[in-house]
Amino acid sequence: MNLHNELDGITVIALEQAVAAPYCSMLLADAGARVIKIERPEGDFARGYDAGANGQSSIFAWLNRGKESICLDINNKSDKELLVRMIKESDIFLHNLAPGVLNRKGFSWNDVKDLNSKIINCSISGYGSSEQYGNKKAYDFLIQGEVGLCSVTGTERQPSRVGISITDISSGLTAFSAILRGLIQMSRTGKAINIEVSMFDVIADWMNMPLLAYRYGAGAPKRMALSHSFIAPYGVFETLDKKKILISIQNDREWISFCCNVLNSKELAQDQRMINNVERNKNRVYLETKISKVFRMF
16 A cells, blocks of 8 residues: 555644655645645745756755745734744644744744643754753754764765755754654644754754764775775776776675676685675775776777
């Protein structure tokens, strides 16, 4: 059975902008929820990111498919009252405005649960709600740098950001997952739930592999461009006519098959220097020389 409209009957009020929260609410809409996107009078600034979709922002069109939209100015009394009524009738209140804005406007967690005792309130922020960092604005690129993602991305000479808004998207996906968990818990307890997603925390958790390599391995992993810091063979190999082929061998079974069927070398498959990934990585230079020699014959 295919998944289809499993969130039918769920109403989401999304006071959102940019990427992180809109990505989350897009997934909720894809799952059948009714998503009402609230924009400020001048509109979500993501509308101005590009003009690739017949003059409109292609990123905005992607992130906001399947939603309804309304323009509200919560500084305006009647608009604020409308938002209050919407929250009372909704199941999920999702938001990622600048730090502290909603608290100052009377929509803190305590305010929201007083309005609706069975609501899931989900905030996406840069650094959480701590006193030290709760009012600090965040952008995808800055967090990529702060958590060290750029230090393991790029070439040996030059660090790089990941080519998509990975901090925003991973945070939106984490919020989506947490909201689904919240709906399950709500069905059991019937009580309002508050969810806080910190973009910094999300991508910092994704950095556990290089952290563990630093702590328990041979130090911080180096930037390897299209190669891998501890898997081999993994990377780009050039053929005789200068075409580039990507290879990623993930286990010993694949390695044996690659040797026998591509390199035509059972001897290399049985070479003790190549017997497992740990040994292949230790002997990476020899390994890549052998592969390159074969590929340059094609």
